[in-house]
Amino acid sequence: MSEWRGISTLWRREIKKFLREKPRLLNAFCQPLLWLFIFGTGMRFSPAVSGYNYQEFIFPGLVCQAMLFTAMFLGVSVIWDREFGFLKEILVSPVSRSSVFLGKMLGVSTDVMFQGIIIFPFAFLIGAHIDLAIFLQALPVMLLISAGLVCIGLTFASLLKSFEGFGLIQTFINLPMFFLSGALFPLSTVPDWLLWISYANPLTYGVDALRSIMMGSAWIPLFPMPVDIGVLIAFDAVMFFLGTYVFGRTE
Amino acid sequence: MTGIPAGPLGIPPEESPLSGRGSPHTGLTKGTYGSYFLGNPVMNRDTDKAGGRICRDESGVFVMAPVIETFDLTRRFGSNTAVDAINLRIERGEVFGLLGPNGAGKSTLLSMLCTILRPTSGTARVDTFDIIRESAQVRKSIGIVFQDPSIDADMTALENLRMHADLYDVPLSEQDARIASVLELVRLEDKADDFVHTYSGGMRRRLEIARGLLHYPKVLFLDEPTIGLDPQSREHIWEYIRKIRKQKDMTIILTTHYMEEADRLCDRIAIIDRGRIVALDHPTALKQGLGGDTVILKTGVGSDLRDLLLAGRISEDVTVIDGEVKAVVRNANVILPQIIECASRAGIRIDSVYLSHPDMNDVFRHYTGNEMRHDGVKEHFGRVAMMRRHRR
Numbered sequence: 085m086s087e088w089r090g091i092s093t094l095w096r097r098e099i100k101k102f103l104r105e106k107p108r109l110l111n112a113f114c115q116p117l118l119w120l121f122i123f124g125t126g127m128r129f130s131p132a133v134s135g136y137n138y139q140e141f142i143f144p145g146l147v148c149q150a151m152l153f154t155a156m157f158l159g160v161s162v163i164w165d166r167e168f169g170f171l172k173e174i175l176v177s178p179v180s181r182s183s184v185f186l187g188k189m190l191g192v193s194t195d196v197m198f199q200g201i202i203i204f205p206f207a208f209l210i211g212a213h214i215d216l217a218i219f220l221q222a223l224p225v226m227l228l229i230s231a232g233l234v235c236i237g238l239t240f241a242s243l244l245k246s247f248e249g250f251g252l253i254q255t256f257i258n259l260p261m262f263f264l265s266g267a268l269f270p271l272s273t274v275p276d277w278l279l280w281i282s283y284a285n286p287l288t289y290g291v292d293a294l295r296s297i298m299m300g301s302a303w304i305p306l307f308p309m310p311v312d313i314g315v316l317i318a319f320d321a322v323m324f325f326l327g328t329y330v331f332g333r334t335e
Numbered sequence: 336m337t338g339i340p341a342g343p344l345g346i347p348p349e350e351s352p353l354s355g356r357g358s359p360h361t362g363l364t365k366g367t368y369g370s371y372f373l374g375n376p377v378m379n380r381d382t383d384k385a386g387g388r389i390c391r392d393e394s395g396v397f398v399m400a401p402v403i404e405t406f407d408l409t410r411r412f413g414s415n416t417a418v419d420a421i422n423l424r425i426e427r428g429e430v431f432g433l434l435g436p437n438g439a440g441k442s443t444l445l446s447m448l449c450t451i452l453r454p455t456s457g458t459a460r461v462d463t464f465d466i467i468r469e470s471a472q473v474r475k476s477i478g479i480v481f482q483d484p485s486i487d488a489d490m491t492a493l494e495n496l497r498m499h500a501d502l503y504d505v506p507l508s509e510q511d512a513r514i515a516s517v518l519e520l521v522r523l524e525d526k527a528d529d530f531v532h533t534y535s536g537g538m539r540r541r542l543e544i545a546r547g548l549l550h551y552p553k554v555l556f557l558d559e560p561t562i563g564l565d566p567q568s569r570e571h572i573w574e575y576i577r578k579i580r581k582q583k584d585m586t587i588i589l590t591t592h593y594m595e596e597a598d599r600l601c602d603r604i605a606i607i608d609r610g611r612i613v614a615l616d617h618p619t620a621l622k623q624g625l626g627g628d629t630v631i632l633k634t635g636v637g638s639d640l641r642d643l644l645l646a647g648r649i650s651e652d653v654t655v656i657d658g659e660v661k662a663v664v665r666n667a668n669v670i671l672p673q674i675i676e677c678a679s680r681a682g683i684r685i686d687s688v689y690l691s692h693p694d695m696n697d698v699f700r701h702y703t704g705n706e707m708r709h710d711g712v713k714e715h716f717g718r719v720a721m722m723r724r725h726r727r
Contacts, residue, residue, distance in 0.1 A: 086504035093501035101489060169485035173546075176449055177502035178474040 090179030091187040098191025102158070102198065109202075112154065116146045116203045120210060136302050139210040144294035145267025147200045147222075148287055151230050154199040156258055158192045159237015163247050181332040189234050189324070196230040197223075207298075214298055221297045228316040229290035235323035242331045265291045271306060286319040400463055402427045402554055402586045403448065407457035410443050417443040419610035420457060425588065425603075427553075430580055432601035433590040434695075436703050440610040441590045442482075445556055448588075449479055462553040475503065478547030482558040484539055488532040492523060492542050495531060496549060503550035517545035521575055537568030544575060548583075555579070557589040561596060569596070576600055594695035604695075608703045621698045626652070628667035630674065631689040632660045640683050647677055667692070 103109070120139055128138040165171040174184055201223075207214040240253055262268075264278075265287035271279055282288045293312035296305045305312075403425040410418040418440045425431045433441045446452035448461055450470040459466045462476035486495055496514045499505075505513060518524045521541035531539060540560065547555055557576070561569040573596065580587055591597050597604050598618045606614040606621075614621060630650075634640050637655040641662075644650050649670060650662035664670045667690050678685055 089501045089504055093498050097487070097490070097498060100494075104489070168488065169481065169483050170487045172451075172481055172483075173485045173487075173499070174502065176451060176474060176479055177499075178471050178504070179502050180471070 087179060087183045090177065091183050091190065094174070094184060094187030095191040095194070098158070098188065099194050102195040112150065112199050113202055116150055116206060119146050119149075120206055124210070136299070137211070140212045140299060140302070141270070141295075142268060143203075143207055143210065143212055144298050145265065145291050147203055147226065147294060148229060148265060148267055148291050149262050150203055151196045151200045151226065152233055152261055152287060153258055155192065155196045155230055155233035156237045156240075156253055158195055159234050159239075160241045160244070160247070160250055160253060161192075162188065162238055162241035163244060163250075166245075167247070175334075182328045185238065185328045185331045188238055189231065189327070192234045192237070193227070193230045196234060197226060200226050200230070212298065213300075218298055222294055225290065225293045225297065225313070225316070228313065228320060229287070229294075232286060232316065232320040232323045235320070235327040239323070239327040239330050242327070242334050261285055261287050264288065266306070267291050272304070286315060289315040289319075401425055402429075403459065403461050403588070405448075405457065405459035408444070408447060408454055408459050409456045410440075410447060410452065411455045416610050418447065418454075421607075421610070421612055423605065423612065423615075425586060427586055428580075428584055429602045430576070430587045430589070430600055432597040432604040433588065433607060434592075434594070434597055434604055434699055435590075435607035439607045439703070441607055442558065443610075444607070445558055445588075445590060449477060449556060450474055475550070476553045478550065478552035478555045480540070480543045480547045480555070480557045480560055482562060484543070486531050486539060486543055486546070488534075488539075489530065491528050491530055492518070492534075493527045495542065496546055499546045499549050505550050513549055513551075517548050520548070520578060521545045522571075535568075537564050537571065540564060540568070540572060541575065544572070544579075548579065548585075551583070552585065554586045554588060557587060559590055559592065561591070561593065569593075573600060594699055598695040606699060606702045613702045614698070618695060618698075622693045622695070625663075625693045625697055625701055627663055627665040628693065629691045630662045630664055630667050630671060631691070632662070632674070632678075632685050633658065633687045633689075634660060634678075634683060634685050636683055639681075640678060640685075643677060643681055643683065644674065649674055649677065 119142065124139040124142055127142075130138075162171065165174070175181075179187075204214065204219060236257065237253075240249070240257075244250075264282045264285045266282060267287075271282050271288070274282070289307065289312040292306045293309060293316070295303045296309055296312070307315075401424040403423065405421050405423045407420040407422060408418055409416065409420050421444065433444065435441045443452065447454050447466060448459060450466050450473050453467065461473045464470075464472040464476065466473050487498070490498070493514065496517070497510070500510045500514065514527075515524065518527055521544055523538065523541055523545065526534070526538065531542065534542065544557070544560070547557075560576070561572050564572065576587060576589075577600070579585060589597075589600070601618060603616065604614075604618055604621060605612050614624075616624065632640060635658065637658045637660050640660045641653045641655050644653050644660070644662050650664045652663040654661045662674075671688065671690065675685060675688075
């Protein structure tokens with residue numbers, strides 16, 4: 085019970101801080117617009133893409149991208165807590181390390197979900213057929229995607245001692261995971277080596293699952309839905325235990 | 336807000352599972368704190384030495400189990416021993432000061448007592464809980480104000496306090512009343528809804544102290560509570576510390592570099608150097624332990640006066656620096672007239688007299704600056720003298 089109070093207060097703190105950060109919210113809202121309407125429009129009329137509406141195709145990918153970038157950014161924000169000392173207040177409290185990790189994870193995951201959901205209204209602007217039922221089906225998949233990504237971010241934050249390492253994460257985690265997830269181009273036409281690397285990327289399964297839900301019959305899934313979901317659950321579990329372990333060893 | 340509700344383990348020692356062990360471990364490492372009275376409420380020695388400051392009452396804080404007890408507590412970092420087999424007892428309700436030069440081991444000791452750092456060997460009990468095996472309970476029993484800020488500046492004071500109440504599971508029914516009362520104590524009640532980043536350094540410190548009190552800890556650790564604060568803020572913090580100590584049955588352990596602070600606030604002071612306790616006593620006793628007051632006499636014939644003082648057994652420790660004769664005497668107020676009489680009889684003219692009673696700075700330097708004195712090089716003497724004059 086007391087552990088739960090600690091978890092919940094850390095959870096609420098993340099949400100409060102996220103919602104107070106107005107410029108970040110604005111950025112979160114506007115960045116997908118650029119991808120959808122400039123990049124998306126340009127690609128839509130490029131001869132390389134045919135057979136479906138490209139904007140509709142990248143929409144699930146952009147949801148994943150927004151979640152990925154936010155998860156990494158906020159996950160790594162644990163470093164700020166360390167820098168500004170608040171982490172010490174948490175670590176000397178009677179709340180256990182694993183509860184602290186869980187509270188952070190739940191909080192940041194909630195923020196990440198906000199970030200993913202914010203993009204949904206744009207679906208109407210590009211003419212994607214997303215109704216309430218599809219939205220509700222997408223939510224649990226998004227939750228599975230965000231939980232694992234947040235754990236990656238938190239794990240790195242526990243390992244990195246300063247914010248300077250954040251650029252490395254941008255280059256070595258964010259962009260490769262994004263580009264190799266099939267978010268921007270279909271994996272059905274890429275060379276084998278690229279395909280296999282993409283299969284090693286958990287986000288590929290997230291994008292595939294979201295596309296299967298949102299595009300319906302217009303999309304030929306890479307994997308059946310249970311495989312996608314299974315991989316995501318396994319990814320979450322591994323990252324959660326790894327994250328708890330690494331975080332438990334800090335200081 | 337009144338006293339602290341008796342915790343599940345705030346039991347008197349006759350019922351305590353620990354009361355049997357005590358004695359083999361209670362001896363202190365060194366020197367001044369030679370005899371220790373366990374279970375003896377009348378502490379004559381201390382009364383004599385410290386002018387009765389510690390003898391709180393006869394009903395006996397001293398018969399209770401000590402709130403902190405360390406057993407050969409040791410921490411090494413590689414080949415460096417930061418804390419070296421320290422045995423220490425701190426009684427309930429004390430304001431206990433830890434002094435020591437930078438790197439002496441104060442922070443390491445504190446970190447181990449706060450369960451942030453594991454000892455290499457030995458252990459300690461805080462509020463009867465073992466710091467290694469029962470760290471969760473220890474954490475509930477202590478409040479900490481760190482040297483560096485540890486408050487979330489992007490939240491309001493109230494939000495910070497509520498988070499703390501949640502983390503420490505303060506009963507919900509009492510939460511608001513407690514928050515109001517700690518805010519009132521540090522006079523921040525008007526600023527409760529302001530974001531902490533709008534606070535000044537002193538206000539943040541006060542808020543951290545308030546936060547540290549919120550869960551009614553048995554022990555409050557203050558690590559350099561007034562570092563970097565202006566004199567007014569420092570006075571305020573002192574006032575709060577005194578108030579807390581009076582209102583609540585709380586033990587306060589503070590580290591500081593300000594000798595005046597330690598002198599004015601603490602019941603007992605431990606001086607730590609190179610991981611060991613080199614002195615431990617009441618401030619008054621420590622000061623008296625230096626062997627008395629210092630008389631500085633300015634005269635044209637310094638060495639004559641020195642010989643006179645030594646020959647007349649007025650002082651055993653006389654030095655001459657730049658025509659100033661410095662003599663350490665037992666009670667300067669009484670001895671000074673004798674010196675002047677003696678000198679005038681011998682035909683020595685004294686131009687001016689300066690009298691000083693030892694303060695904590697002298698005590699600190701005596702115990703931690705030994706190599707400076709005993710290495711006995713003349714230049715060192717000059718430097719010490721300069722430092723002293725500068726201070727005056």
